Amino acid sequence: MSAAITAADGGLRVLLLDEQAQPGGQIYRNVGARLATHSWLGKDYASGLRLLDALAQSGVTVQSGATVWRVDSGPRVVWSQNGISQVTTASHILLASGAQERPVPFPGWTLPGVMTAGAAQILMKTAGMLPKDAVLAGSGPLLYLVAAQMIDAGCPPKALVETQTPRMMLRAFPHLPKALLSAGTLLKGLRLIGKIRAAGVRRYKGASSFAATSDDSGMINFSFRSKGRLENLTCAVLLTHQGVILSTHMSRAAGITHEWNAAQVAFQPSCDIWGATDRPGLHVAGDGAGIGGAEAACAAGTLAALDILRASGHISANTRNQRAATARATLFRTRAIRPFLDAAYAPPAEILSPPDQTIICRCEDVTARAIRQGMSEGAAGHRQIKSSLRAGMGPCQGRMCDSTVRGILSAGNTSRMGDIAPPRARTPIKPITFGEMAALTTHSEDTA
Amino acid sequence: MKIVSRFQPPPKTGATAEFEYEGASITAPQGISLAAALLAHSGAYTRQTAGGDARAAFCMMGVCFECLVEVDGLPNTQACMTEVRQGMVVRRQIGLRRLNGCNDS
Numbered sequence: 001m002s003a004a005i006t007a008a009d010g011g012l013r014v015l016l017l018d019e020q021a022q023p024g025g026q027i028y029r030n031v032g033a034r035l036a037t038h039s040w041l042g043k044d045y046a047s048g049l050r051l052l053d054a055l056a057q058s059g060v061t062v063q064s065g066a067t068v069w070r071v072d073s074g075p076r077v078v079w080s081q082n083g084i085s086q087v088t089t090a091s092h093i094l095l096a097s098g099a100q101e102r103p104v105p106f107p108g109w110t111l112p113g114v115m116t117a118g119a120a121q122i123l124m125k126t127a128g129m130l131p132k133d134a135v136l137a138g139s140g141p142l143l144y145l146v147a148a149q150m151i152d153a154g155c156p157p158k159a160l161v162e163t164q165t166p167r168m169m170l171r172a173f174p175h176l177p178k179a180l181l182s183a184g185t186l187l188k189g190l191r192l193i194g195k196i197r198a199a200g201v202r203r204y205k206g207a208s209s210f211a212a213t214s215d216d217s218g219m220i221n222f223s224f225r226s227k228g229r230l231e232n233l234t235c236a237v238l239l240t241h242q243g244v245i246l247s248t249h250m251s252r253a254a255g256i257t258h259e260w261n262a263a264q265v266a267f268q269p270s271c272d273i274w275g276a277t278d279r280p281g282l283h284v285a286g287d288g289a290g291i292g293g294a295e296a297a298c299a300a301g302t303l304a305a306l307d308i309l310r311a312s313g314h315i316s317a318n319t320r321n322q323r324a325a326t327a328r329a330t331l332f333r334t335r336a337i338r339p340f341l342d343a344a345y346a347p348p349a350e351i352l353s354p355p356d357q358t359i360i361c362r363c364e365d366v367t368a369r370a371i372r373q374g375m376s377e378g379a380a381g382h383r384q385i386k387s388s389l390r391a392g393m394g395p396c397q398g399r400m401c402d403s404t405v406r407g408i409l410s411a412g413n414t415s416r417m418g419d420i421a422p423p424r425a426r427t428p429i430k431p432i433t434f435g436e437m438a439a440l441t442t443h444s445e446d447t448a
Numbered sequence: 449m450k451i452v453s454r455f456q457p458p459p460k461t462g463a464t465a466e467f468e469y470e471g472a473s474i475t476a477p478q479g480i481s482l483a484a485a486l487l488a489h490s491g492a493y494t495r496q497t498a499g500g501d502a503r504a505a506f507c508m509m510g511v512c513f514e515c516l517v518e519v520d521g522l523p524n525t526q527a528c529m530t531e532v533r534q535g536m537v538v539r540r541q542i543g544l545r546r547l548n549g550c551n552d553s
């Protein structure tokens with residue numbers, strides 16, 4: 001949104017395509033609807049309204065419910081809305097696909113009643129629906145945020161089961177001085193944890209060996225180990241979270257080079273500080289270019305838009321550099337806390353490479369055992385696993401299993417995960433019907 | 449055994465939409481997603497995999513495809529990305545409907 005506003009203010013014609021029904025992205029999801037102005041979502045959420053107002057006044061053409069399923073150099077995008085696909089060409093395209101939660105596979109994670117913490121937050125934001133009798137499990141800032149939002153809404157989680165170990169905290173410690181540059185964010189985090197403590201939510205630390213089963217009434221029985229003891233909790237909803245990873249289907253399908261980010265245990269598109277990639281006319285910004293959070297995403301969007309204004313001759317390089325000062329400072333400050341967060345909430349090895357009986361590919365029901373069997377028969381990369389087992393071939397196109405397949409291929413050893421090339425993202429990056437593809441109507445616009 | 453919803457019902461304000469799901473009539477606030485309305489209705493599964501596994505909406509943001517249902521006869525519809533509409537007829541998706549042109553590559 002911030003990129004679109006900056007570009008439009010600079011005199012470009014801008015088309016904003018977003019798959020969601022309303023503008024706002026993940027963080028400001030549904031902020032425009034009165035339904036969602038629940039005070040328990042906090043001040044940060046409400047500040048999205050300002051951005052939305054600016055967008056409404058900017059002259060940007062906003063297409064909601066518009067799914068991009070193909071990006072080509074040229075550049076052009078092919079997008080689908082209400083079952084009809086269109087092609088739009090432009091001199092510049094900015095890809096800002098955001099992030100998804102890292103899949104948290106364990107035996108039983110496919111049961112109805114096991115969902116992601118983000119899913120519960122989306123239900124709170126868009127439908128005002130609060131989970132009954134929920135357990136939150138995993139780690140990461142969003143887990144604490146959702147817990148605090150549930151407390152404020154009057155339905156505190158039954159327990160918080162944290163995978164964080166003292167060793168992760170020790171590894172994070174050296175990054176603390178730098179993280180102090182983002183003192184505001186650190187304080188916010190401390191306040192969240194304070195709130196969870198004050199509410200008396202039961203916390204289990206250093207948890208491992210997650211497993212879930214369900215009974216006839218649909219209740220979830222969640223077992224895990226904490227401090228050497230086997231624990232059992234019964235709940236209606238088990239909400240898991242283990243940080244977020246970039247959504248790279250669009251950038252990979254567009255042919256942009258990707259590089260391994262060891263700290264975030266994920267691949268990201270290679271780009272310069274303006275988000276310019278090795279593909280002419282294609283920029284990337286926001287969490288889809290590297291997880292940095294909402295403030296960083298906003299700043300990166302501004303920088304990309306300024307660079308696009310320069311590249312299209314609307315401003316000089318000097319003007320771009322001058323106008324970029326605030327956004328660059330914000331980016332520097334907000335990124336300062338990432339090494340600390342990445343180390344403190346690192347995904348545990350058993351989530352990256354889960355036990356044999358765990359379903360890894362939810363679409364095609366492929367287990368970790370089958371993948372290990374495939375490896376013993378010689379499969380060494382995503383492609384062989386995909387062609388022999390169909391893992392990653394279902395409708396989600398690997399969004400739920402790619403990261404785990406990579407984890408299993410490297411036996412949970414994060415230092416080896418970067419050596420496994422990311423799988424190719426095939427077009428269409430979101431499923432559409434043949435009929436829609438065949439009926440493709442072409443129209444072209446001069447957009448940024 | 450009926451599986452009760454795992455969520456508190458959405459607040460009753462504003463306009464509603466009525467739709468059919470597996471023969472039952474469901475009323476939901478307008479503007480919420482079909483997946484949210486189904487979760488408010490029941491805690492049971494809404495899709496079955498080819499292997500017979502029961503599944504329900506998981507991510508609510510369009511990435512997991514566990515919320516696939518049949519809407520007005522159209523299979524492979526992501527309930528979390530579809531708003532409830534007055535009069536829509538929704539069914540569970542049983543087994544995997546092959547998606548044309550994208551996953552048999």
Ligand SMILES: Cc1cc2nc3c(=O)[nH]c(=O)nc-3n(C[C@H](O)[C@H](O)[C@H](O)COP(=O)(O)OP(=O)(O)OC[C@H]3O[C@@H](n4cnc5c(N)ncnc54)[C@H](O)[C@@H]3O)c2cc1C
Nearest residue numbers: 018019020025026027067068097098118286287293294297
């Ligand atoms: C589930 C979840 C909940 C979060 N909650 C919080 C929170 O409460 N507080 C907080 O500080 N941070 C939160 N974060 C992190 C925060 O959302 C991000 O840091 C921030 O939104 C990044 O902004 P962005 O513009 O890069 O991406 P996003 O806000 O994710 O925006 C990306 C947009 O791209 C669209 N998109 C993706 N693919 C396509 C496609 N193929 N076609 C069309 N459109 C597409 C998406 O619909 C989305 O609207 C959350 C992240 C997730 C995943």
Ligand code: FES
Nearest residue numbers: 508512513515528
């Ligand atoms: S619930 Fe994950 S795609 Fe709909």
